[in-house]
Amino acid sequence: MTDETTSLTTLIVDDHSIFRSGLRADLARDIQVVGEAASVDEAITLVTQLKPRVVLLDVHLPGGSGGGGAEVVMRAAPASPETLFLALSVSDAADDVVRVIRAGARGYITKSSSGADVSDAARRVADGDAVFSPRLAGFVLDAFGAISGETAQADHELDRLSKREQEVMRLIARGYAYKEVAADLYISIKTVETHVSSVLRKLQLSSRHELTAWALERKLL
Template identity: 35%
Template sequence: MIKILLVDDHSVVRMGLRMLLNNQEDMNVVGEASEGNEGIQKALELKPNVVIMDLSMPHGKDGMSATSELKRLLPEANILILTMHDDEEYLFQAIESGASGCLLKSAPHDELLSAVRSVAAGNAYLHPSATRRLMEEYVGSVKQNGGTGSSFSLLSDREREVLTLIAKGFSNKEIAEKLVISVKTVETHKGNLTEKLQMKTKPELVAYALKKGLLGYGNRGIDG
């Protein structure tokens, strides 16, 4: 059973989400919050599998700040951002804040359910237009850096593993635990990656991993 926490300042939206999610055999809404600080407290208390976080909450802590703080306090949290903004600024901020996925509020119900199941399984999820924007970012960085087509062959197997985990949203500590190496070694691999690929930002690395097929990504999600 996927335990879900809803964080949205509109009670009508929470009610609709709760009805949809609780109607699924594998999902259960275990709590609700109307702003970011309350959402953090509820998440620490309830330990949900997925936190569905509204991005824009004018009263209290906003969704982006809450996501960043919650990932710091509860690194294993799987956070799915809901937003009305189909904008690369918000997309990149969501990735940098540690969100496991980003979905437009206008998305069909089936897509929301797929996104919840994907992030609950520890995978990442991006809506199709977000994927397109990441790919545009990747193409732009390739042109700016004079092409990175041959750079992939320069990466060691370990660096490719680290790149894949970075793109899936894992922190340095989590990557170190998964690969049974030190955090310092992870940082060294990341330094090598950015130097060899000539990429400095996480969105660029995500787009590159996506382009190279390291995430097994289709139009509907990033598989683990």
């Protein structure tokens, strides 16, 4: 167990500076805040550089490809495999909870929690537990009880796309520009545009932001 003789390194990720300052002041003395981030891109950079043990992560963040906290988890975790993510948000919407947990977060608590509650949750996550505010746990149980069916549905949706369309889809969903996709796959920008239009039509999506959310929810990135 983490105790007050051992500092638990944490990174606070929230786009409101007042909240970050208040949380930092309210955390227990054994919780060492090594940095703060206000956007998806800044969070990914700091997780990679600082490798904190626990990231206290808001789910709605500017930047990146529009995936918010879930995008931070998906993109930062491979670069810092020892880092664990605890969602801390004002939102208690089922969609927000399920999205960030599916991305790989180890827990989700609301901002109505006290500094002592957040400190305890961070310690528990660091010790390997999954931590949820009481009324949110049901969302997770319900959602993950349906995973096998949704995995089959995702496979079915991917079957609509050709191999090249799947390659383009993953790069676009990760935030690549059309010219970057073209260079990476050795095809023309016009061909990329054609594939993107086809992907959006087949998946019944209207924008690349919807495509990113679709891919994150299915853990395809």
